[in-house]
Amino acid sequence: xIEFVEVTKQYPGSKVPALNNVSLxxxxxxxxxxxxxxxxxxxxxxRLLFREYLPSSGNILFLGRDSAxxxxxxxxxxRRRIGMVFQDFRLLKQKTVFENVAFALEVVGRSPQEIxxxxxxxxxxxxxxxxxxAFPGELSGGEQQRVGIARAIVRKPTIILADEPTGNVxxxxxxxxxxxxxxxxRTGTTVIIATHASDVVDRLRKRVIALEKGRIVRDEKRGVYxxxx
Amino acid sequence: MRRNFWLAMVTASxxxxxxxxxxxxxxxxxxxxxxxxxxxGNVEIAxxxxxxxxTNSVLSAIKGLSGVAEYTFVSREQGLLDFGQTLGEKDLFxxxxxxxxxxxxxFRVRTLDATLVPAMADALRKVRGVEAVDYGEDLxxxxxxxxxxxxxxxxxxxxxxxxxxxxxxxxxxxLSVMARQEEIGVMKYLGASNWYIRLPxxxxxxxxxxxxxxxxxxxxxxxxxxxxxxxxxxVLPFLFRPVTEVAALWPIFAFLLLLGFFLxxxxxxxxxxxxxxxxxxxx
Numbered sequence: 001x002i003e004f005v006e007v008t009k010q011y012p013g014s015k016v017p018a019l020n021n022v023s024l025x026x027x028x029x030x031x032x033x034x035x036x037x038x039x040x041x042x043x044x045x046x047r048l049l050f051r052e053y054l055p056s057s058g059n060i061l062f063l064g065r066d067s068a069x070x071x072x073x074x075x076x077x078x079r080r081r082i083g084m085v086f087q088d089f090r091l092l093k094q095k096t097v098f099e100n101v102a103f104a105l106e107v108v109g110r111s112p113q114e115i116x117x118x119x120x121x122x123x124x125x126x127x128x129x130x131x132x133x134a135f136p137g138e139l140s141g142g143e144q145q146r147v148g149i150a151r152a153i154v155r156k157p158t159i160i161l162a163d164e165p166t167g168n169v170x171x172x173x174x175x176x177x178x179x180x181x182x183x184x185x186r187t188g189t190t191v192i193i194a195t196h197a198s199d200v201v202d203r204l205r206k207r208v209i210a211l212e213k214g215r216i217v218r219d220e221k222r223g224v225y226x227x228x229x
Numbered sequence: 230m231r232r233n234f235w236l237a238m239v240t241a242s243x244x245x246x247x248x249x250x251x252x253x254x255x256x257x258x259x260x261x262x263x264x265x266x267x268x269x270g271n272v273e274i275a276x277x278x279x280x281x282x283x284t285n286s287v288l289s290a291i292k293g294l295s296g297v298a299e300y301t302f303v304s305r306e307q308g309l310l311d312f313g314q315t316l317g318e319k320d321l322f323x324x325x326x327x328x329x330x331x332x333x334x335x336f337r338v339r340t341l342d343a344t345l346v347p348a349m350a351d352a353l354r355k356v357r358g359v360e361a362v363d364y365g366e367d368l369x370x371x372x373x374x375x376x377x378x379x380x381x382x383x384x385x386x387x388x389x390x391x392x393x394x395x396x397x398x399x400x401x402x403x404l405s406v407m408a409r410q411e412e413i414g415v416m417k418y419l420g421a422s423n424w425y426i427r428l429p430x431x432x433x434x435x436x437x438x439x440x441x442x443x444x445x446x447x448x449x450x451x452x453x454x455x456x457x458x459x460x461x462x463x464v465l466p467f468l469f470r471p472v473t474e475v476a477a478l479w480p481i482f483a484f485l486l487l488l489g490f491f492l493x494x495x496x497x498x499x500x501x502x503x504x505x506x507x508x509x510x511x512x
Contacts, residue, residue, distance in 0.1 A: 076420060084418045084419075086418075090411075090414070090415050092415060103415070103416075103419065104419045107416050107419045107420065108419070108420055108421065109425075
């Protein structure tokens with residue numbers, strides 16, 4: 001479903017490329033960990049997948065379609081197939097849990113009826129239905145991230161991209177979050193997670209792509225974190 | 230919008246001030262134009278006849294010219310009386326009456342439009358029996374020049390003010406964009422279209438623009454009509470009467486309203502543009 005062909009990404013003003021000649025394929029329904037130290041190129045890879053950036057050279061194909069050739073409407077469609085989860089949650093503080101999740105549907109023009117129907121389903125899936133009226137500030141980090149996940153899945157995306165989703169969460173909650181991601185993956189959603197959580201990676205034994213200085217140094221079907229942490 | 234209520238009010242009043250100043254210039258320009266027209270429209274062409282000229286043939290030549298608004302024949306006797314009268318003493322030149330009268334017969338010709346005067350004068354000079362033509366060349370040329378100059382000055386100042394108002398809107402909406410930067414970022418990650426993100430800001434800009442220009446036109450209108458009705462009753466000679474016909478004024482006020490509205494829209498489009506710019510290969 002996703003293919004990187006000799007992708008290099010160089011940010012303006014930096015001498016070393018963030019990604020250097022990376023080629024890989026990810027199939028529909030896969031669960032992938034991107035690991036590597038900070039600055040290895042994990043976030044860049046996610047941003048390229050969201051097509052927030054274009055590669056400096058090489059091609060990224062989604063279902064055979066070159067990301068650089070997407071027209072605005074197509075790009076919007078592409079992004080709407082993706083659910084994003086962030087390390088800092090990116091919830092809107094002045095909106096309730098329900099409203100934050102509903103926002104994902106509002107911005108793509110879904111009807112109020114649909115919103116009333118879909119939001120509780122997503123909240124139930126992450127186990128926060130009873131906190132629907134709370135504001136993000138009243139929730140723990142783990143709970144906030146679960147709202148973030150609910151917001152990402154409420155549109156039933158084909159791909160979930162998560163950048164350090166457990167980075168601001170204590171270990172126990174981190175486990176619960178990863179549990180959630182595997183559950184989501186079981187329904188057929190492709191999940192790609194950039195992470196430093198070595199114990200989680202080691203326990204789950206999913207595909208692990210290790211990056212170092214913008215290159216893939218390891219790509220194992222049932223891999224481990226493989227770094228000192 | 231609710232959160233930035235006072236900021237929006239400040240913007241609206243700044244827009245109101247800019248638009249009002251612009252409106253003042255527009256009204257001034259219209260009035261100056263009117264005064265110029267009045268003055269220029271009163272320019273007469275004096276056509277002096279040769280001593281033995283056939284008055285009737287000159288008359289029919291004048292009738293044959295296009296653009297003539299009116300004409301009057303002034304006989305040399307009448308001319309002498311008029312001349313005396315302008316000097317305040319009707320009988321001053323009585324001694325010159327009859328054979329001693331130095332004045333020629335003449336026609337006074339008025340054109341439909343001041344701009345026709347020079348050409349008309351040239352045409353009249355060529356008529357057989359006309360000795361000389363005079364219309365105060367310098368005055369007309371100066372008036373036309375001055376009108377042109379004033380109009381371009383008004384235009385320049387207006388452009389300048391319009392630009393200022395626009396910058397103001399851009400700045401203030403950018404503040405409100407910045408206050409919602411986080412929300413915009415989230416919207417983008419949630420796959421909102423650019424128009425979806427822009428729309429609230431455009432509405433905000435348009436509202437401020439319209440509100441500002443509404444305040445401006447209403448107060449400008451009130452002040453203007455108050456002022457002109459005072460002047461109208463007063464002492465100003467006909468030439469300097471202000472423009473008060475609704476037909477001449479409503480386009481100005483409608484234009485000011487639309488201007489505020491579009492300044493608001495364009496300003497907000499410019500403010501959000503930076504935040505919606507799509508990535509490029511090099512970005």
